[in-house]
Every structure is written in structure tokens, then in C-alpha cells.
Amino acid sequence: MARTLFVAPGQRGALGSIGEALDAADDGATISLAPGEYSETVDLRDRSITITAAEPGTVTISSSSRDAPLLRATRCRLELHGLVLRATDEPGIEVRGGRAKITGCEVSTEQAAAISIVDGADVELSGTKVTGGRYGLVIEESDGVVDRCEFRDIADDGVILRLGTRATVRNSTLAGCGFRGIYLYQAGNSGVERCEISQTGDAGISVADQTSPTISECWIHDTQGVGISVGRGCGGVVDSCRVENTAPPGVLLADGARTEVREGEPDAATPHVGAAAATSGRQDLEQVEKLLAELDGMIGLAGVKHEVRGLIDELQVNEWRRSEGLSVGTVSNHLVFAGAPGTGKTTVARTYGELLRALGVLPNGKFREVSRRDLVGQYIGHTAEKAASAFDEARGGVLFIDEAYALSRSSAGSADFGQEAIDTLVKLMEDHRDEIAVIVAGYTGEMVEFLDANPGLASRFAKTIEFENYSPEQLVQISRHIAKGEDYVLDDDVDSALLEWFAHIERDENFGNAREARKLLERMRKSQSSRLRSLGHRPSRTDLRTLTLDDLLDAVRSEG
Known part of the structure; x- marks a missing residue:
């Protein structure tokens, strides 16, 4: 106990x-x-x-x-x-x-x-x-x-949902935010339900960059910006929301936005629009194309995008053949993602799950990430129970096992328990292959070792997709992308210095790719904070948003 x-x-x-x-x-x-x-x-x-x-x-x-x-x-x-x-x-x-x-x-x-x-x-x-x-x-x-x-x-912003997040904010109150109440940025099919948002310095809810949320039964009032702002390329639904005393128009849809606006007043008795429902094999081809566009919009990963598109094309054609009464071979949805950390494996795995949902292959896009400690128990018989429980929680969606090779390695005398987890997963993957997609991830060499741990393990996976390290030029792009998502801009003279830094940084087994860019930007923000607090006066909005070459140089020195 x-x-x-x-x-x-x-x-x-x-x-x-x-x-x-x-x-x-x-x-x-x-x-x-x-x-x-x-x-x-x-x-x-x-x-x-x-x-x-x-x-x-x-x-x-x-x-x-x-x-x-x-x-x-x-x-x-x-x-x-x-x-x-x-x-x-x-x-x-x-x-x-x-x-x-x-x-x-x-x-x-x-x-x-x-x-x-x-x-x-x-x-x-x-x-x-x-x-x-x-x-x-x-x-x-x-x-x-x-x-x-x-x-x-x-x-600034009350709540930010961004970069691959899938979250729901419901029955909540946001008031007195200096910028936006809720900001959704590359947040997929996230939702905002039955919330009250007021007294914001800009929009009550702002939706940007390929996000398709469900915003339902919300009351947005007394904001300096519009009630709800939806950017180009975004979809989703705005349903039964009340927008009062905001900048006109209450709901602003940019050119190219695909959001459906449904009239109606908030009503506690009305079921929220975003309730999950099984796909029952029905396909949402518009959603498939939207998700593939999101995948294409990721920086780099040309080989990964090609492989994922090939898998989706095969699934789509199989569905067409099935509808015409033609035979369809057995296809595994399980994949191996091999490569260094920070190369987008988790983000692509989430998108893959959403694609399988949109194609009607899986009933939902649920994403469950686990590691060795979530699958391996501490005594005989405990491991099979833990592994089966994690598997069941992911049924209908994606089970993502990060650093999966750790299961096949000895650890404080519990190597047999790790092997027990692998053996349990092999059986479950076969028994429920149409109900789940299992994605195992880790360094390329170690994943080869992992696949050899059980004679039937390698055959359970459709293919191995290699995630290459990002080039210095791509890491500069990623840095700008991360900065933009956090409402920062990089001075024009920062790019060349960033390129030089990423070109010379040591790329050993601890190199984190996009994580290196994120860590560097975190240090740059700290340097900017010190610089701005020493000005002796309140900085302007432009000052607060701009990261300079001096911030980069100071961040690099602090790392050294």
C-alpha cells in the first residue's frame, strides 16, 4: 500500500x-x-x-x-x-x-x-x-x-495552445488578459467550450496557422479586439457563441479560413459540438488533405513526408478497392521511427494518428506516449499487467513508445521484465492490429537491437521511417518559427550568427536538433530580459518582441 x-x-x-x-x-x-x-x-x-x-x-x-x-x-x-x-x-x-x-x-x-x-x-x-x-x-x-x-x-495571453497540442478548455473564466484570452497556434482539433472571456487587450479567442478547433457555447464580451479571430487556412466550428461589446466584427474570418459559424445562444443543456465520436469507417477526405498540408508545412523531413504520404495513399486505395468488392491485403499500421531526438518524431506520430482517424482506419486520434517505466513492473507478473493497461488506454489511437530500445536492455536486474513487456506487446499488436497503431521510436542503431529482441517483433511493423538530423539552415528556420509562435521576432542580423552557431555545434549522441534551437531561444529570452530590465525605463512593445544579436551572443557565452 x-x-x-x-x-x-x-x-x-x-x-x-x-x-x-x-x-x-x-x-x-x-x-x-x-x-x-x-x-x-x-x-x-x-x-x-x-x-x-x-x-x-x-x-x-x-x-x-x-x-x-x-x-x-x-x-x-x-x-x-x-x-x-x-x-x-x-x-x-x-x-x-x-x-x-x-x-x-x-x-x-x-x-x-x-x-x-x-x-x-x-x-x-x-x-x-x-x-x-x-x-x-x-x-x-x-x-x-x-x-x-x-x-x-x-x-499577455491567458492560455496558449500550440505546436501539436491537442487540448480542451471548458467551463473556465478568463478576464483581464493584456493581449488575447486564448491563442491557438498549430493546435489541431483543440476545443474551447462553455467559457467566459472578457476584458482582453486584443481578441478574446485567436486561431492561427492550420488550427481547426471547436469553439462552442462561449460568452465573449468587453474585449478591445474582436471576439473571435480565425486566420487563413484554419477550419473548425464556432457554434452557439455569444459575442458582445467587442471590436467589430464580433467573429472575424480571414480570407481563406474554412471555419463554419453556427448561430445560437449558449445553452447549458446543449451537448457540446466537440464530443468525440467513432468514425465507424467513414472517411473525412477534407481532413486528410488538411493534415497532409500540415505535414508538408513542417520544416525539413522530406523523406519522412514522402514515406507517410505513401502509407496514406496505400490506405486510401485499399479503401477504394474494398468499396468495389476487390480483395485487399493485410496492412499493418505499426511503424518504427528511427533517428536522433528533436527531429519531429512525436509530432509526426500525432499527425499519423489523426490521418488514420480521418481515413476511418482507427476510431479516434487519441495519442498515448509511454516509456520503459510505464510498461515495466517491479516484480514478476506486474509487467504484463502494466503493458496491457498502457496498450488498452491507447486502443483506437496511437501508442507511442519513446526510447523503445530501453525495453531490451538490462536495468538493475530487471532485464527479464523488459523482455516480458516486449513479448506482451507483440501478442497484443497482433490480436488488435486493426484497433491501434503502435509506433516505437529511438536512435537508429539502438532500434535495430530492439527489433531483434523478439523473433516476431520486426514483422509486426509496416516499415521503418528514418528521421534525419536537421541542417544548420533548417535549424535557423526552426528558430524563427519557434520565435514567431511565442510572439518574438529575430533581428535581421541574427540569422547569419545562428547559422554559424548551428554549423559548428558538436553533433554527438546528445545533440537535440530542434531542442537545441528551443534551448538557445530560451537562453536568448533570459538575456533579453536582463538587457531590458537594465534600460532604466519601460521598453516598448517592439523592444519586448525583438531578440537581438547581443541576446544571442550573451546566450552563447552563458552556454559556454
Whole structure:
């Protein structure tokens, strides 16, 4: 049975700090905090832990460092309940991969995003209040549900959903945001349901860059910009929303937007439009073309795009043959993605799942990312149960196993357990091959080793798709793309310096490709912050958006 550890500084028999409790806690433990204030920074990696207030709202955790998130969870299974988190220059909560459930909390910061969800995380945020910060909530390349939350007095955007994210924001309130209430950027089929958005410095909801959301039963009022703005190339539905006292027109569709606007007033009794439904074999060819266009819009990856298009073409032709009564051979939807980190494997896997859904091959585009720790147990018989559970959770969509080669390697005497996970997956992949797409990913050489771990494993996969490293020129493009997505611009003289940096950076096994570009931009933002705070006056909007050559040089020096 999981332990509960009680933290109460100065109380006999209790632990004195959160850090002490984390050092003593086993995976699955609950840490219960007595009322009071705790000045600590929490950094969790590969842990399964619950942190809860003994009495909700009576526990405040504040930053002990201005250089790190107040609470960072990397590849964890984390639950937070009833906490008040007060950060300064960094996020109050940062979730990198893994799964997190955050309920009944209050989160604030001064400079960064109050809550940051990145790197393939799966997060449920409910009953939580977010105040202050440059952004309220940022979800990037992750899945999430935001329910009954409140975002107030945010300096810039209240909520940002971007770059491969699939999330739903519902039953929530956003007020007093300096720029936009909710900004969706390359956020696929995300949704905004039954939300109230008011007093924003620009649009209440802004949709951009190939996003096709469902926006339903929302009340948007008293905004300086339009109520809802939809950019060129975007689709989706705006259904039964009320837009009042905003800049005209209430709903602005750019030329080339494909969004359907349905009239009606918000009604709590009306089922929300975005409810998931099985495809039952029906095809949405418009959605297929939209997803393929999104794939084509990715920087680089020419070989990957060609391979994915070939798979989709085969599936489409097979469906045509089937409709004409012609025979169709068995096709596996399982794939191997081989290549270095940061080359877009996770993003392409998500898109592939959505394509299979649109083609009617799979009932939904659900995406479940796991690693060795999610599949391998700690005792005999536990592994098969964990592997089967992860498989079942992904049924109807994509099971993405990152660094899959770790399953075939010895680890602290549990090598047989890793092999048990592989053997379990091999059987499940065959028994349910029409219900799921399993994608295994990792370095090219190690994936060859992985496929040799079971005699039937290699035959379960349709093919191996190689993801090449990005060229220096492509990394410059990616840097500009990331900067644009975060409302930054790079000075004209930055490109040549970036090109030189990426051309000379060491490309060993730790080289992260697009992650290197993102890390460099993060350091440039920190350098810009220091530069602007030393001006002695409030910077202009242009100053706040522009990253300069000096910022790059300072960021490079700090890395060295």
C-alpha cells in the first residue's frame, strides 16, 4: 500500500520540509503538507508522487530560487491538490512529459508562464486559479483538459495552445488578459467550450496557422479586439457563441479560413459540438488533405513526408478497392521511427494518428506516449499487467513508445521484465492490429537491437521511417518559427550568427536538433530580459518582441 508522509516543520514525528519528504518517499507515495508557508523549489524526475495540502488553500509554496521553476516535473506521474504556488521569474508549475493532475490549486508568477506543459505531457487541470505572469497557461506538443479554471490579470495571453497540442478548455473564466484570452497556434482539433472571456487587450479567442478547433457555447464580451479571430487556412466550428461589446466584427474570418459559424445562444443543456465520436469507417477526405498540408508545412523531413504520404495513399486505395468488392491485403499500421531526438518524431506520430482517424482506419486520434517505466513492473507478473493497461488506454489511437530500445536492455536486474513487456506487446499488436497503431521510436542503431529482441517483433511493423538530423539552415528556420509562435521576432542580423552557431555545434549522441534551437531561444529570452530590465525605463512593445544579436551572443557565452 502506498505510504503517506506528513510534513509539518517543528512538529515531532513529522518531516521538516518537502525536500525531506521527497527523499524519503517511494514511488506512489502521498506527501501531505500541514498549513503554513514553504520556501522551497521542487524538481522531480521520473517519479510517481502526490503532493496535497492537508487543508486545501492553507499551504503556500514560494520560490527559493529565481532561476528555476517553483515546481518542475519531468517524465513524472504527478498529482497536486489544494496548493498555493507563488513563483517569481520562472513558471509556478512546469510539466515536461509524463502525466499530471492538478486540482484546486492557485498558481501565480511575475515574469514567465504561470503553468507550462511541454514535451508530450498529458495533463488534467481542474478547479485551479491562475493569476499574474506573462502567460497564464502554455500547452505545447502535449495533451490536456482544462476544466473549471480561472485566469485573471495576465500580462499577455491567458492560455496558449500550440505546436501539436491537442487540448480542451471548458467551463473556465478568463478576464483581464493584456493581449488575447486564448491563442491557438498549430493546435489541431483543440476545443474551447462553455467559457467566459472578457476584458482582453486584443481578441478574446485567436486561431492561427492550420488550427481547426471547436469553439462552442462561449460568452465573449468587453474585449478591445474582436471576439473571435480565425486566420487563413484554419477550419473548425464556432457554434452557439455569444459575442458582445467587442471590436467589430464580433467573429472575424480571414480570407481563406474554412471555419463554419453556427448561430445560437449558449445553452447549458446543449451537448457540446466537440464530443468525440467513432468514425465507424467513414472517411473525412477534407481532413486528410488538411493534415497532409500540415505535414508538408513542417520544416525539413522530406523523406519522412514522402514515406507517410505513401502509407496514406496505400490506405486510401485499399479503401477504394474494398468499396468495389476487390480483395485487399493485410496492412499493418505499426511503424518504427528511427533517428536522433528533436527531429519531429512525436509530432509526426500525432499527425499519423489523426490521418488514420480521418481515413476511418482507427476510431479516434487519441495519442498515448509511454516509456520503459510505464510498461515495466517491479516484480514478476506486474509487467504484463502494466503493458496491457498502457496498450488498452491507447486502443483506437496511437501508442507511442519513446526510447523503445530501453525495453531490451538490462536495468538493475530487471532485464527479464523488459523482455516480458516486449513479448506482451507483440501478442497484443497482433490480436488488435486493426484497433491501434503502435509506433516505437529511438536512435537508429539502438532500434535495430530492439527489433531483434523478439523473433516476431520486426514483422509486426509496416516499415521503418528514418528521421534525419536537421541542417544548420533548417535549424535557423526552426528558430524563427519557434520565435514567431511565442510572439518574438529575430533581428535581421541574427540569422547569419545562428547559422554559424548551428554549423559548428558538436553533433554527438546528445545533440537535440530542434531542442537545441528551443534551448538557445530560451537562453536568448533570459538575456533579453536582463538587457531590458537594465534600460532604466519601460521598453516598448517592439523592444519586448525583438531578440537581438547581443541576446544571442550573451546566450552563447552563458552556454559556454
